[in-house]
Amino acid sequence: MGKEGRSWTLRLAGLLAPVTVWLGLFFLVPLLFILAYSFGTSGVYGGITLGFNPSNYLKVFDPLYLEIIIRTFVIALLNTFLCLLIGYPLAYFITFKGGRHKHTLILLVMIPFWTSLLLRAYAWVVILGGDNGIANRVLQFLHITDHPLTLIFTPQAVMMGMVYSYLPFMILPLYAALEKFDWRLKEAAQDLGASRWHTFWRVTFPLSMPGVIAGSILVFIPSAGEFVIPNLLGGARTMMVGNLIQQQFLSARDWAFGSALAVMLAVLLVGAIMFYVRRVGAEKLEEV
Amino acid sequence: MAGEKRISRGDFLKVVGAGAVAGSTLSVLACQPNTTAQSSGGGGGGPEEKALNFYNWGDYVAKSTIPDFEKQTGIKVTQDFYGSNEELLAKLQAGGTGYDVIVPSDYMISIMIKSDILEPLDMSKIPNFKNVGDNYKGLPYDPKNEYSVPYQWGTTGILYNKKVLGTLEPSWDPMWDPANKGKIGMLNDERETPGAALYKLGYSVNTTNKEQLDEAEAELKKQKPLLRGYFDSTQNRPSVVNGDLLLGHVFSGDAFLALSQDEDLYYIIPKPAATRWTDNMAIPKGAEHPDNAHKFINYILGAKTGAELSNYTYYNTPNEAALPMIDDALKNLPGYQLGPSVFERLQIIQDVGKATREYSTLFTAVKSA
Numbered sequence: 001m002g003k004e005g006r007s008w009t010l011r012l013a014g015l016l017a018p019v020t021v022w023l024g025l026f027f028l029v030p031l032l033f034i035l036a037y038s039f040g041t042s043g044v045y046g047g048i049t050l051g052f053n054p055s056n057y058l059k060v061f062d063p064l065y066l067e068i069i070i071r072t073f074v075i076a077l078l079n080t081f082l083c084l085l086i087g088y089p090l091a092y093f094i095t096f097k098g099g100r101h102k103h104t105l106i107l108l109v110m111i112p113f114w115t116s117l118l119l120r121a122y123a124w125v126v127i128l129g130g131d132n133g134i135a136n137r138v139l140q141f142l143h144i145t146d147h148p149l150t151l152i153f154t155p156q157a158v159m160m161g162m163v164y165s166y167l168p169f170m171i172l173p174l175y176a177a178l179e180k181f182d183w184r185l186k187e188a189a190q191d192l193g194a195s196r197w198h199t200f201w202r203v204t205f206p207l208s209m210p211g212v213i214a215g216s217i218l219v220f221i222p223s224a225g226e227f228v229i230p231n232l233l234g235g236a237r238t239m240m241v242g243n244l245i246q247q248q249f250l251s252a253r254d255w256a257f258g259s260a261l262a263v264m265l266a267v268l269l270v271g272a273i274m275f276y277v278r279r280v281g282a283e284k285l286e287e288v
Numbered sequence: 289m290a291g292e293k294r295i296s297r298g299d300f301l302k303v304v305g306a307g308a309v310a311g312s313t314l315s316v317l318a319c320q321p322n323t324t325a326q327s328s329g330g331g332g333g334g335p336e337e338k339a340l341n342f343y344n345w346g347d348y349v350a351k352s353t354i355p356d357f358e359k360q361t362g363i364k365v366t367q368d369f370y371g372s373n374e375e376l377l378a379k380l381q382a383g384g385t386g387y388d389v390i391v392p393s394d395y396m397i398s399i400m401i402k403s404d405i406l407e408p409l410d411m412s413k414i415p416n417f418k419n420v421g422d423n424y425k426g427l428p429y430d431p432k433n434e435y436s437v438p439y440q441w442g443t444t445g446i447l448y449n450k451k452v453l454g455t456l457e458p459s460w461d462p463m464w465d466p467a468n469k470g471k472i473g474m475l476n477d478e479r480e481t482p483g484a485a486l487y488k489l490g491y492s493v494n495t496t497n498k499e500q501l502d503e504a505e506a507e508l509k510k511q512k513p514l515l516r517g518y519f520d521s522t523q524n525r526p527s528v529v530n531g532d533l534l535l536g537h538v539f540s541g542d543a544f545l546a547l548s549q550d551e552d553l554y555y556i557i558p559k560p561a562a563t564r565w566t567d568n569m570a571i572p573k574g575a576e577h578p579d580n581a582h583k584f585i586n587y588i589l590g591a592k593t594g595a596e597l598s599n600y601t602y603y604n605t606p607n608e609a610a611l612p613m614i615d616d617a618l619k620n621l622p623g624y625q626l627g628p629s630v631f632e633r634l635q636i637i638q639d640v641g642k643a644t645r646e647y648s649t650l651f652t653a654v655k656s657a
Contacts, residue, residue: 044641044642044644045377045399045402045403046377046378046381046403047381064649064652064653064656065652067656068652068656071656129527129532130530130531130532131531131532132530132531150470153516153517231476234517235473235515235516235517235518235519236476236517236518236519236655237512237515237517237518237655238655238656239652239655239656244652247478247648247652248648249378250372250374250375250378251372251374251478251644251648252478252644252645252648253374253377253644253645254645254648
């Protein structure tokens with residue numbers, strides 16, 4: 001051990017130094033700032049006096065804000081569920097039926113990332129908006145409806161926009177998990193008399209669980225912090241925590257409360273994810 | 289509260305703004321010593337470098353204005369843009385921006401004066417201030433024009449489809465009329481929209497009276513089911529033009545732009561009251577080119593430049609010498625030239641200090657209702 005161990009430690013330290021400095025400076029320090037701010041007192045015109053002022057956290061429990069937090073989590077959960085519902089069959093199809101087009105199909109899933117989410121959200125405003133907008137004209141042309149429908153600035157439009165934006169984050173980890181799936185297990189199950197349905201639920205799905213967990217987390221976290229889509233596609237009629245935090249930092253100039261909200265959101269997210277991984281993840285993984 | 293002006297990228301800038309705030313929060317501590325060091329640079333002697341940093345709203349200056357100024361003076365102007373007063377404030381508070389001339393709205397001027405981040409103006413270097421009409425001087429946010437001079441002004445009213453709705457009386461009632469359900473767009477603005485409810489109820493737009501604010505909140509909650517949503521003025525304008533909305537809560541410049549394109553539209557400044565806002569030029573503390581900044585401000589207040597500006601932005605000019613040169617087509621639009629009876633019912637949104645947060649909470653409660 002002795003000398004060799006030390007040189008190995010040094011090498012490891014050398015390798016980890018860049019990421020430690022980077023994350024420390026640009027992740028940990030800002031996070032600590034927000035934590036410190038959340039106990040401060042906001043100046044009337046922005047800025048903050050540091051101290052220990054827990055009232056920012058008490059304010060989070062005001063029914064007005066609590067309702068927004070609960071709504072945010074409901075929307076994020078629903079979004080995660082819908083992405084899984086739509087994404088799973090697609091990932092399954094690409095993996096098992098994609099054949100030689102598999103890589104092309106996965107590339108197609110990634111194409112939306114080539115443009116900014118903001119631009120794509122504006123594109124949806126153009127498509128869905130207007131009695132004479134593209135979507136309404138197509139629907140009327142196909143005789144699906146005989147009068148223009150209200151397609152935008154509704155909670156449904158927000159939901160659609162969220163599923164649209166986050167679906168790739170679900171499909172990619174699912175694909176990665178299913179890719180590794182050993183076909184022979186499926187054949188073995190069927191040889192032993194399991195029906196297709198049975199094979200899927202008892203063999204394929206449990207084995208893809210790491211992908212389900214990773215996808216769910218990747219979708220859930222950013223959707224809980226979403227604030228662009230509710231404004232652009234929801235007509236700002238529905239507020240999510242992200243909008244509330246933005247408002248506190250800009251127009252309300254209450255940085256302390258905004259920070260407290262951000263800390264609460266982070267704590268709730270960590271809690272929800274630990275609960276999820278423990279309950280769903282670990283058990284399922286152990287079963288396998 | 290001239291929220292978003294003519295920026296079609298309003299929301300983009302908002303997002304960038306949010307990012308900027310996040311960034312500036314970090315840099316507050318880092319930049320502190322820097323800021324103090326820079327603020328002493330303002331009064332330094334010697335001739336200034338031929339440069340000027342102009343920080344303005346997006347698309348809010350005529351195309352010829354800056355090149356002409358550069359030609360006349362040899363001063364090279366660098367422009368940068370912001371999307372909201374709050375974004376501007378956050379940037380200046382973070383310090384070390386290097387901007388020489390900024391264009392905050394009225395209530396923001398008083399916040400900046402109270403926060404001690406504006407340089408007093410030297411009026412001897414701005415002789416063209418004489419061109420500014422009496423109605424636009426000495427306003428409550430800077431009663432002696434010690435820190436600011438007006439750039440453009442306008443009103444906040446209702447742009448509507450006259451072809452469908454016929455001629456409307458100037459009133460806030462159509463914005464609460466169930467007959468227009470789903471065809472009304474209000475501003476996504478914590479002062480203007482509660483303000484509309486306060487006006488409708490006959491209260492001051494700057495009230496801090498709890499009962500009056502509660503009444504306004506109830507009024508807005510009543511209105512919400514009738515709305516298509518809360519938008520920027522620049523979003524309400526095209527929606528009224530393309531028929532998505534019958535009525536849009538807009539800034540006058542957006543209204544005039546729409547009116548000049550479509551004769552079926554009309555603009556009203558509702559009774560009993562509506563907002564009149566002013567954007568102003570000011571010099572932030574620590575500006576590195578204060579002499580050039582004064583030259584630039586004086587140039588903007590010139591008669592010809594003032595007219596060019598308004599002919600481009602479609603907003604009103606505070607510059608009386610410029611009035612004769614305003615395009616007739618613009619001048620004759622409804623609501624552009626205001627008679628004394630209309631002018632008198634206009635109110636100025638002022639900074640309400642701590643009560644700002646009451647307005648935030650009120651609007652949050654309405655939006656999440």
